[in-house]
Amino acid sequence: MIVFDLSCRPHAHRFEGWFGSSADFADQQARGLLLCPTCGSAEIVKSITAPNLGRKSNQHTPSAAQSPTPPAPVPQANAPLPPAALAALKTIAMRQAEALKSSTWVGDRFAETARAIHYGEQTATAIHGQATTAEAEALCEEGVEITPILFPITPPGTAN
Ligand SMILES: [Zn+2]
Numbered sequence: 001m002i003v004f005d006l007s008c009r010p011h012a013h014r015f016e017g018w019f020g021s022s023a024d025f026a027d028q029q030a031r032g033l034l035l036c037p038t039c040g041s042a043e044i045v046k047s048i049t050a051p052n053l054g055r056k057s058n059q060h061t062p063s064a065a066q067s068p069t070p071p072a073p074v075p076q077a078n079a080p081l082p083p084a085a086l087a088a089l090k091t092i093a094m095r096q097a098e099a100l101k102s103s104t105w106v107g108d109r110f111a112e113t114a115r116a117i118h119y120g121e122q123t124a125t126a127i128h129g130q131a132t133t134a135e136a137e138a139l140c141e142e143g144v145e146i147t148p149i150l151f152p153i154t155p156p157g158t159a160n
Pocket of ligand 1: 012040
């Protein structure tokens with residue numbers, strides 16, 4: 001288990017999350033499973049730890065504002081969720097599962113397909129698939145509406 005200092009992007013509420021591995025955190029973050037216990041926001045980021053804080057130094061400190069998309073690998077945790085949040089997630093997941101019955105699985109071509117639909121290069125249709133955290137963030141920044149799937153998906157073709 002690994003503990004991470006997390007914070008929500010909208011309000012910078014700080015909280016701790018326990019994860020089995022860094023990959024677990026990245027996965028849960030990508031799927032929007034991490035929620036701020038204070039405000040319920042799903043925009044959770046790792047708090048920047050500043051080990052050099054307070055150290056006297058003349059070193060130039062790069063401005064954080066200059067790097068819009070830090071590619072830093074994200075760690076992990078099983079952040080405890082309030083019961084109300086869990087119930088809400090369950091409801092959303094059930095409705096999402098229902099909606100996905102009429103959606104097309106596009107696997108790892110999700111990002112490019114979602115983008116093509118967004119820009120009108122492909123007929124608009126419901127799709128679901130896999131995207132990396134970086135791909136999901138890029139899509140969000142481009143204004144492509146995507147939603148994390150809140151339940152485990154077995155990609156077609158891998159069953160049985
Ligand atoms: Zn918050």
